[in-house]
Amino acid sequence: MIGTGFGERLGADGQTVHAGDTPGVTPQFAQVVARAGLRGAVVPVHRPTDCPVFYLCGLDGSRVECLTAGVGSSLLWLATQGPSEKRKVKSSEIVTELGKKSGCVTLHWGGQLTQHSESALENLVDWADNAEFKIRFGTASGALAGFSGTGELEEVTGETPSLTPFLEPVYPELIPPSTKAVNGLLRAEQAVAMASVVCGYAVSDYDIRTAWTRQLEVMDCHYEGSEAVRIIRERMGDQAEVIHCADRIRQEAQSTIAERVSVGNGPPGTLPVVVFNSLGWNRSDVVEIAVSFLGEEEPADFTRYEMYKIVDARGETVPSQEISGRQTTSAQMQLRFAATGVPAHGYDTYYLVPKAPDAGQLMGIQEPGMMAPDFPEPSFVIEDVEDCVSEPYRGIRVARRFRNRFYDLDVDETTGEVGILDRKLGRSIAKGIALVGREEDLEGGINQYRYTGRKYELMVDRVDLEESGEIQATVLVAGRLASSRVEIRYRMYGEIDRIDVDVSLSWTDEKPVRIQVEFPIGEGKVHYGVPFGHNTLDNVIEGSGPFRDGDMDRETWDKQRECQGWISVDGKDGGMVLASDRRAFEFDKGLVRGDVLRSCPDPASYSYHKVWRRYPEKVTCRYSLRGYEGNFAEARAYQDGEALNQPLDTRCVYDADSPKPLPSSMSVVDLQGEGIVTTAFKNVENREGYIMRAYETIGNSSEAKLVTNVGLKHLSEVDLLEKGSVELDPDRILFAPFEIKTMWFDLDSDV
Structure with a gap:
């Protein structure tokens, strides 16, 4: 992001990061710059003062000197390049800006990862020589040094949301x-x-x-x-x-570990299934595994797997659900089960055990996974399905309620809207979840949202209980938005307190429509994920916002946020968390809208020849919802986004003969501390050891402990570029509120 390492390889010692044309600034940007060892930054933050330099403060209290990008590099480019008439118009705009800023305005040249040509630079110099105002050339570092001694600089903190619409729904095939x-x-x-x-x-x-x-x-x-x-x-x-x-x-890498894990003490043919957790806390979730059965003596003789069960390392049976199976010269099966308590940055092992019935219990079973008489009676995720009928229309069904141990899922079969009641809280956490489209008028361009007032709602074709098993149940809502096919799947679980929502849209309409999923989650205190922390809707840099031609209007800007992974809403009697693999969201009086697709003309359009953008065959996005007691910190709502985007992995092991020195369960390294999130655990480049990067996400001081399953040789703190070294006590690693730490350590490799 900063490019400091690249600059070093070129022999350059840059002291500033150029973010002048980025659409916004996150609240942790200042800390990232400071911990990379840089002096300052060029940022697109509008300041209502004449001084173009200020201190940008991070959530942790760190601060860096920043030079405001003024009116942006595009104005300077257009004033110095191209036809003379256009240059004059843009030069007059610079004169206007000079009047607003007491005769002094900063203009930056170039942008991120951009180097203009020599001819462009010559045009710039020629323009400066002939301009009606005085031009001074310099570097960002020089400008910061020049203004630093002119008086006490203003300190600002918070976030500047994107000044232009996020392009994620415009390019769903690339950005998501x-x-x-x-x-x-x-x-x-x-x-x-x-x-x-x-x-x-x-x-x-x-x-x-x-x-x-x-x-x-x-x-x-x-x-x-x-x-x-x-x-x-x-x-x-x-x-x-x-x-x-x-x-x-x-x-x-995971297969290398799995092949060395103990096979346990099961009967011949037992297959270990190793479940891996890439995150920094113990996790429980539903996993899937594909298994191939081979015969004991002949490949096609897999009768011993016609009955099986999944057990944990203690030998206790774990409920499982078969997804699919087929038999040819071998047998293949895909199944799912709930893995519980998988260690942080580690693994846990389950076992698929063939079960041979007594001679008197033999049954004519042809498909893998059929139940033997002595197997426990299965239960199902859906406890009850209740019909809602219309009495005036002679009792026809208009809605259905699907209930599991955690939630009631209410589906309106006319509108497709869905409500979710949290049974443990005894209240609704979402009323009327729906996919909607708002038509745009095209006059505002790609950087504006201007609506005609026409709204597209889902025309429901069917509502089905598509899948119902012991581990997972899936409710399908299918229909059309305009004339394009839509499928929305709501997944409920037997052991996991969560509802997942998968949206699939096959957009074929040539209409300018902004398509969003609406989550009516009610009023409350909103928190949402940002890189290396979280933010709230009101923590915005004072005085910032749209200030250039082409920026979106302020009313729209106030509602837009780029959320990384999760959003939570704390109410008086509990809250809810919404996790997603998308980042573009809109907040509007108790309603959260997640962008799915923005249908608009292709840039190749001209005059009366309108060309529409082409989109993937299926545009998809994923969400999950969970209700909780207390507040977002107590419920660890921040973990939901990480879990959705980094699911548990499984590896099935067929080799029973090679050495198996590893235990059935292990946490290789675990940074234990309240509110601590690890973002990276990796090998160090160009030297021995490992890097772990972590941050405090709640906003409290925290004390962490680094626990390893092997010997710890040393532990030091380094900067974000993994340089420097300050020794740390592994039993007492102190984090300030929102602090980012990068740690370098080495471990004994013998387990």
Whole structure:
């Protein structure tokens, strides 16, 4: 993000980060800059004062000097390049800005990862020589130094939300998958580090570093212009390769560990299923595993697996649910079960045990997973389905209520709207969840939301209980938005306190429509995830907001937020958390809207020739909802977003003969502390040891302890660039509120 390491390789010693054209500033930006060892930053934060320099303060109290980007680099570019008439118009706009700022205004040249050509620079110099006002050239570092001694600088804190609409729903084929790619790379690094500790496993740093570099290039891309289609197609291919590379690295590292885990004391044919947790706390969740059965002596003789069960390391039966199965020369089966208490940055092992019945109990069973007489009677996730009928229309069904041990899910079969009642709280946590579209008038352009007043609502075709088993049940709401197909699946669980919502949209309409999922979650204190912490709706930099031509209007800007992973709402009698793999949200009086798709004309359109953007065959997004008692901190709502985007992994082991030195369960490393979130656990580049990056997310001082399953050689704190070294006590690691810590340590590799 900052590029300091890249600058060092070029022999440059940059002291400022240039974020002048970014759409907004997160509340932890100042701390990131400070902990990277930089002096200051150029940021797009509007200040109503004449002094262009101020202190931007982080949530932890750190501060950095910032130079406001003024009116943006685009104005200076247009004033110095192109036809003379257009240059004159833009130069006059600079004169107007001079009048607003007592005769002095800062204009920056270039942008992130951008170096203009020599001819463009010559045009700039020529413009400066002939301008009607005085021009001074300098660097951001020089400007900061020049203003620092002129008096006491203003201190500002908070967030500046994006000044333009987030492009995630405009490019659903490219931007949303970046969340999967980034989390995939983090999981790959964590798996490699675990395998390195317990198995001495190694993977080339080049593979992971190259994947990260490609992903950063995908995320820093200009999507408009005549080459937009080609560039987007290339970036999609690059991102798909990054995701594939991350999956491959993670799976190979996890398989290396799984093959060394104890097979237990089960009967012949027992198959270990190792469940991996990439996050920094113990987790329970539903997992799926694909298993292939081979015969004991002949490949097609898999009769011993015609009856089976899943057990934990203590030998206790774990409920499971078969998803699919087929038999040819071998048997394949996919099943799911609930894994509980999987250790932080570690694994736990379950076992698929074949069960041979007594001769008197033999049954003519043809499919894997059929129940033997002595197996326990299965239970089901859905405890009850209640019909709601219309008496005036002779009792026809108009809605259904699906109940499990945690929630009531009410589905209106006319509108498709869904309400969720939390049974433990005894109240609703969402009333009228719906997919809706608002038509735009196209006059405002891509940087504005202007609506015609027409609204598209779901026309329901069917509501079905698509799946009902012992572990999971799925309720399908299918229909059309305009003329495009929609499928929304609500997943309920037997052992997990959560409802998942999966949205699939096949958009084919050539209409300018903003499509969102509406979550009516009521009034309350809103918190939401940001990089390295959380924020609240009211923590916005005072005086900031839209200030340039092309920025969105202030009323719309006030409602927009980019949320990383989760949103919580604390009410008087409990709260709820909404997790998602999307980041663009809108808040409006107890209503949270999540952007799915923004249908709009393609940049190739001109005059009367309107060309519409083409979208993937299916645009998808995922959400999960959970009610809780108390507040977001007590309920650890911040964990839900991480869990949704970094699910548990499973590996089935077929090799029973190689050495199995590893225990059935292990936490390789665990940073224990209230409100502490680890974002990275990885091998250090170019030296021995491991890096763990963590932050305090609630806003309280916290004391953490680093617990390892192997010997700890040393522990030091380094900066975000992994430089420097300050020794730490592993039993007493102090975190200030919202503080980010990067720790370097080494472990004994013998388990």
